[in-house]
Amino acid sequence: MLNEGVLVIGGGVAGMQAAIDIAASGREVVLVDKERSLGGHVKEYGSLFPELTEGTLVVKQKAQIIKDNPKISVMLGSEVDRLTYADSNIKANFVSNGTINDQIFSAVVIATGFDNFEGKKYGEYGYDRYPGVITGIDFEHQEEAILKKPIKTAVFIKCVGSRDRSKGMPYCSKICCMYTAKQAAELKKAQPNAQVYVFYMDIRSNFKNGEEFVRSAMENQHIKYIRGRVGKVIPTNGRLLIRAEDTLMGVPLELEADLVVLATAMVPRESTKSLATQLGIKLDSNGFISPIPMTESENPMILTKGVFYAGACGFPCDVKDAINQGSAAAAGVLGYLQFNRRAAN
Amino acid sequence: MEEYQKLSLIDPQRVANLPTPDKLFLFLSCTGSIEYPGTERAVRIVGEKLGIEFIESVDQTCCTGYMLTCNAVNPQLALASTSRNLSIPQEMGLDVGVFCNGCYGYLRELAHLLHSNPAFKEVGDKANQALGREKFHGHTKIYHVQELWFRQLEKLTSLVKRPLTGLKIAAHYGCHYLANKDVAIDDAQYPTFHEEIYKALGATPVVYKERRACCGYSVGRGFTHREETVLPHITNKMLSAATAGVQLMTTTCPGCNTALDREQKTITARGNAVSIPVIDLSQLIAFALGAPVEQLGFKANTTPVLPVLERFIK
Structure with a gap:
């Protein structure tokens, strides 16, 4: 059976935007974050340069869209500890409140962000x-x-x-x-x-x-x-x-x-490293996700079959850029799923 | 006055990786053994208490620090001497213990150059060949005794015979040990492991404002004695220590010790009375472990040491 669910790992602005854009097309999205609320680093920022928009307002607006869309299920306080390929799909192992379960997805967006x-x-x-x-x-x-x-x-x-x-x-x-x-x-x-x-x-x-x-x-x-x-x-x-x-x-x-x-x-996260290595994705010498060369990729955020990334897990970026990358990853995911569906038919 | 706080940047892994040897080659320091012979004696005493036997060699020459400083554009002489000097412990199958930050820095750096640059290695090999010595292979390890003392701090603590209760001690770390950031056990900009040692000896560590300021030895005290450069600097440093209530200062580099101790006479003569005895960390440890005070060579100091230590001698 063709599975069309998409997993977005990381509920910061990049991950939220990716989930919003993917779900807007009617696909099921699971958005997972290890914290108790969405918004990542940005929810703690007083204001964003240069317009001085409040960070919390940006997060609130996106969280509302996510809440209003029944296609997005949000898993807070959960972590993905393992990603493995299962035929042409990807199996994710979740750890939440000490319990472990797994689920199959057709595509994954890694938006694990950064540390300070x-x-x-x-x-x-x-x-x-x-x-x-x-x-x-x-x-x-x-x-x-x-x-x-x-x-x-x-x-x-x-x-x-x-x-x-x-x-x-x-x-x-x-x-x-x-x-x-x-x-x-x-x-x-x-x-x-x-x-x-x-x-x-x-x-x-x-x-x-x-x-x-x-x-x-x-x-x-x-x-x-x-x-x-x-x-x-x-x-x-x-x-x-x-x-x-x-x-x-x-x-x-x-x-x-x-x-x-x-x-x-901004420094790379350990969790990015472990997820990337599980799927054979390369990291650069600083520990950020290493994208595939521009001349070889159909989407800027694709890493390998069905796996995309967005935001500061790739390299330090500002909030706008993280949101843009979230959208770009979503476009990549939708194109990928459409191609798979045609191939299956 | 800033209070000493334990927010340590000491690297526990590096400390754990240090050896607890029973035998080491003792690399003698020119400044150390001539200016303050008590330092070398103290190193041997502490080593003995920790079960470290120090072996030395009459064949050992200068660590080449002075040669390199005077002749940096043409380092052949320094490279050849280092290669020869390090081939001595290599022949004995021993690692090297030094008690001078200068020796430590220069030996490590030159050993690294000899090990990693074939052209430099050849300079050393030729010299050893001409002298009938075996080639230096670059695997001999170099340790400063201060890190080896810290490695066995628990044992040292258990051996204390004269707890230095109430003695306010401040550290001067010197540059050539901590600058080796790939191996040094502590952070170069905010080291605290000497203070940990003071506490283990029962003393009170004091942090003073100019704690990380240079000793002045390499900016003019050492060779040329340009008073106008050195004196304002050291005056500033020692007065800040005096303000913080420091009673005794320790170093781990005879060069630093010379500058900080000897210059106090000039500082006082120029109108800023200051009298803070400056001794080597190994001398302090040996004293706390109960070594006979006449063996520690405090008579060599310009600023009298005994007034602050007398009350601990039974």
């Missing part, structure tokens, strides 16, 4: 050790409290876990330049008297309206961008002493801050 780089891997910045040193993700989680607490000086340190081969992190995590500018701008807006510094090595704002956003943060909100790496954070007199270098001026500098935000990178 551990700030404490940079001992010199004292994350997890000095009060007042947080990561960009902590900023998003605690945004309300941070914006309310009076701050004299805040320092944002970019590229924590990006483009640093000595930490085994050679790639650019892509979104940190933008989210740092966004957070700095929000802080400055909430507390106009605060001095806000951003230490950068490059500014990579290549998203639509990205450059304009960063320019506005610098020129209209007077956020001070300093090119140079921070060498050390040292707790002094109840504040945080920053030792850095201004590489444009060629001078070492020191300043005292109340808040230090580390722009940590």
